[in-house]
Amino acid sequence: MNGPEIHVEFAPELRLFLPNGRRRDGAAQVATDGVSTLGHVVESLGVPLTEAGPLLVDGREVPVSYVPVGGESVSVRPVPRPQRVPGAPLRFLLDVHLGTLARRLRLLGVDTAYESTDIGDPALAALSAAERRVMLSRDRGLLRRRELWAGAYVYSTRPEDQLRDVLDRFRPELRPWTRCTACNGLLKEATKEEVAGQLEGGTRATYDVFAQCTECGRAYWKGAHHEQLVAIVERAVAFRSAMDG
Incomplete structure (x- = not known):
């Protein structure tokens, strides 16, 4: 009854x-x-x-x-905005469907783990708890799991809107160009000789300034897509600055 x-x-x-x-x-x-x-x-x-x-x-x-x-x-x-996550540095974990958002957060220097394969909801929830990362997902079932350290629903399907939503909700510190977009490792300055094995002839002849990931070793330079990346960074930084008044 x-x-x-x-x-x-x-x-x-x-x-x-x-x-x-x-x-x-x-x-x-x-x-x-x-x-x-x-x-x-x-x-x-x-x-x-x-x-x-x-x-x-x-x-x-x-x-x-x-x-x-x-x-x-x-x-x-x-949830009130900005949302504060107590007890740990602000770090994120994204599921397999949010690869573009993960790369953009890393581009901005935000500590962002990302699973490029579907490891399953229990494993993601356990990883969130083990590393104390905020789980970002559009999977409502995943966000209901009790093991999560913390979580947030990603409301939009458009990466630009997704990024703005995360910046508005959590207000993370931005440190552009400091993280590897492939693995989330920290970048360091590198000489041409240190990354020579990753450079084709035209790149080797044209560029002199490089960075390298301290984790996976990937080399970075201001290549053909750099202007697009600069635009993404500048829009995000301006948006974040506007929120701070």
């Missing part, structure tokens, strides 16, 4: 997670059982807890462990 009901209302930013029939008004009547926590109720309606901010019951803030009582009115707010 169903118990007394509570009224749950979601902020507009969270309604995309709800079933189609509930997206317009963002509200639901939910039966209580005296056991299920409010966190469980929120996730059962489709919203990952990584995206839920303050939970208000009849106007007072409660933790996700709160067990609601029939007749109460619940308001689920979005």
Whole structure:
């Protein structure tokens, strides 16, 4: 038998997670059982807890462990921005579907691990916890896993918008041109002789300034695509600066 009901209302930013029939008004009547926590109720309606901010019951803030009582009115707010991740340096982990975003974050000097193969949700969640990295994903099931250190849903499918969203939500420190876009290792200055084995004849004759990854050894220079990369960096830095006022 169903118990007394509570009224749950979601902020507009969270309604995309709800079933189609509930997206317009963002509200639901939910039966209580005296056991299920409010966190469980929120996730059962489709919203990952990584995206839920303050939970208000009849106007007072409660933790996700709160067990609601029939007749109460619940308001689920979005995560406040900027979002602070306590207890560890801000580092990210991206799943197999976010390779372009991973490369752009690394281009900006943000510590970003990325799995180029599908290692499965349990392994990703365990890696997030082991290395204390914020899991970025569009996989709602992955973001519901309890093992995660922290997580965030990536709302857009466009890399430019994805990058802006991450910069707005977490406000990471940017140190462009300091990380390898291939493996996330730190870059160091390198002589032409040190990277000669990776250079073709035209490159060897044309360029004199190089960097090299301290982890994988990959060489970098200002090649044909450098202007495109500069544009990405300049837009991101300007956006980040504007947020800081």
